[in-house]
Amino acid sequence: MRTLGVELNFNNVVAIFSVAIPVLAFVWEFVVIRRKRLGYRLQMDTLATDTAHAPSADVLARMRDDGHELVEPSFVLVRIENAGWREIVPGDYLTPPDDKTGIRVLFRDRRVVGMAVTELSQPTLRHFFVTTRDGRTQETDGFGKDWEDGVGVIRLPKVTLNPGAHYKILAVLERRGGNAHASFPPPEFQAAVTGGMDHSFAWVRWLARLKLAHTESHTFASRPAVGGLALLAAAVLVQASLTLFFPAKPAPLDCVGGTLYLSGSTAFAPAVTAAAKEYTKLCSAKGAHIPVDDGTFVNSTDGITRLEQAGADAGIKGNDGLRNRITFSDGLSQGKHDQLLPRPVVYTLFTLVVNEDAQVRNLSLQQVRDIYAGKVKFWSQVGGKPGLPIHLINRNVGSGTRNALEQRVLGNKSVPAAKVADCTALNEDQYGVCEVTGTDSLLQAVSKDPGGIGYSEVSSVPSGNLVKLEIDGMPPTLVGVEQGTYPYWQTEYAYTFGEPPAGSIAAAFLRYLTDQGGKDILREYGNRPCSETRYPLVCRPT
Secondary structure, three states: EEEEEOOOOOHHHHHHHHHHHHHHHHHHHHHHHOOEEEEEEEEEEEEOOOOOOOOOHHHHHHOEEEOEEEOOOEEEEEEEEEOOOOOOOHHOOOOHHHHOOEEEEEEEEEEEEEEEEEOOHHHHHHHOOOEEOOEEEEEEOOOOOEEEOOEEEEEEEEEOOOOEEEEEEEHHHHHHHOOOOOOOOOOOEEOOOOOOHHHHOOOOOOOOOOOOEEEOOOOOOOOHHHHHHHHHHHHHHHHHHHHHHHOOOOOOOOOEEEEEEEEOOOOOOOHHHHHHHHHHHHHHHHHHEEOOOOOOOOHHHHHHHHHHHHHHHHHOOOOOOOOEEEEEOHHHOOOOOOOOOOOOEEEEEEEEEEEEEHHEEEEEEHHHHHHHHHHOOEEHOOOOOOOOEEEEEEOOOOOHHHHHHHHHOOOOOOOOOOOOHHHHHOOOOEEEEEEOOOHHHHHHHHHHHHEEEOOOOOOOOOOOOEEEEEEEEEEOHHHHHHHOOOOOOEEEEEEEOOOOOOOHHHHHHHHHHHHHOHHHHHHOOOOOOOOOOOOOOOOOOO
């Protein structure tokens, strides 16, 4: 896909974002946030009793208030400033209109004894702190000190501050809590201002409501920092430009591009789908694409049919192979397919699943055969819930999971034919049989039917009300298969139409599954890669 003359592949999109994100961050920081930024600096917070720097400092420790000597007195110097580029006015402070205080500074374990405004960047700011009433100079309503629930409070008024304007407050405090000589908790500053946007940018105004910011001595950055940022921005622009207009196209050694179409077993679908996603991610630079949707995997027989039809449609003859098709089958296909080549990939583990309402967790192999032969029709006959009939929920003909059940568990006996077309139509008081088309459909049907029993690849069974049955006391595990104590497993084969060309995506994906990172993904889904068995071409438990 090309837009404005630029190929929009993954690397180019990353390059575009590498330019766009810093630009947007700059606009946000210096156009939105810094429009109005109320900041503070705690320039001093020290004990008057600290004699480390001057032996005569103990004189300060003898300060008194109302006749009593202050307990561990301390001095605090706070600077409040406008660190933005727009004026801060009283209406910008996020407090109720009738509250004259705009900022509160809290001192836990300390009481504020007295305070004074020590520095004003503009003399006219004095009127925000003091006023004349009845011929006496007094503090304004928004300026003062309080004692609230064991916390000393300095209240600062809603001061109008031009960009860069500031004022400082010097306060004397004494200990009123905590352990003697222990460090005081740091002051807590409480204030916020709005972004100051007009109504046309109301959404930005809402986003830009800011808390009081802790500012440093430089409101932006030092000159060396500015120079470093400029060099960094230049480097990013150069790198992004090279990526966009002079793109490199690296590719992993074994990657092959193109589109690969998969089909076949629904039981094996989760594992091979995960491997396909990882392959396309690794080989995206080569344009590898493996589409997977709800109709990709139907059953093993359907996959064989699709593969043969694709070969016929492509006119493949002689020793040529189809380069873009693979189908997966639970076990060898039962028909005659002279032009198809099977390759063992893994042997996979299956399990019988029952609804937990059946109250059964273990069956003997003979009990399983009797259930599928119709000799046992109620769960109470095998130690389950009294009065609950058994409902066999089978896969349709052509399912490799069903074939594996008949071959390895039922002694080559077929499962009974379905009596109804819809599993929800089974009589809840009678033994019954129905069929579904896929693994997910089977698991959902068993989950909804209290007397349901079905079968699935082990890793596909979700948590919930489904029970993985033990057979003769053996849980469904690869260890049980390899020890010969658990019977329900099958070799998974990858079928191709002829031998896929060495440089085709079909051949590359098969190599990935059998000899590269794909086999690690298959192992995560409870399969045993054939390459890890004693005889890989046979791929059976030893």
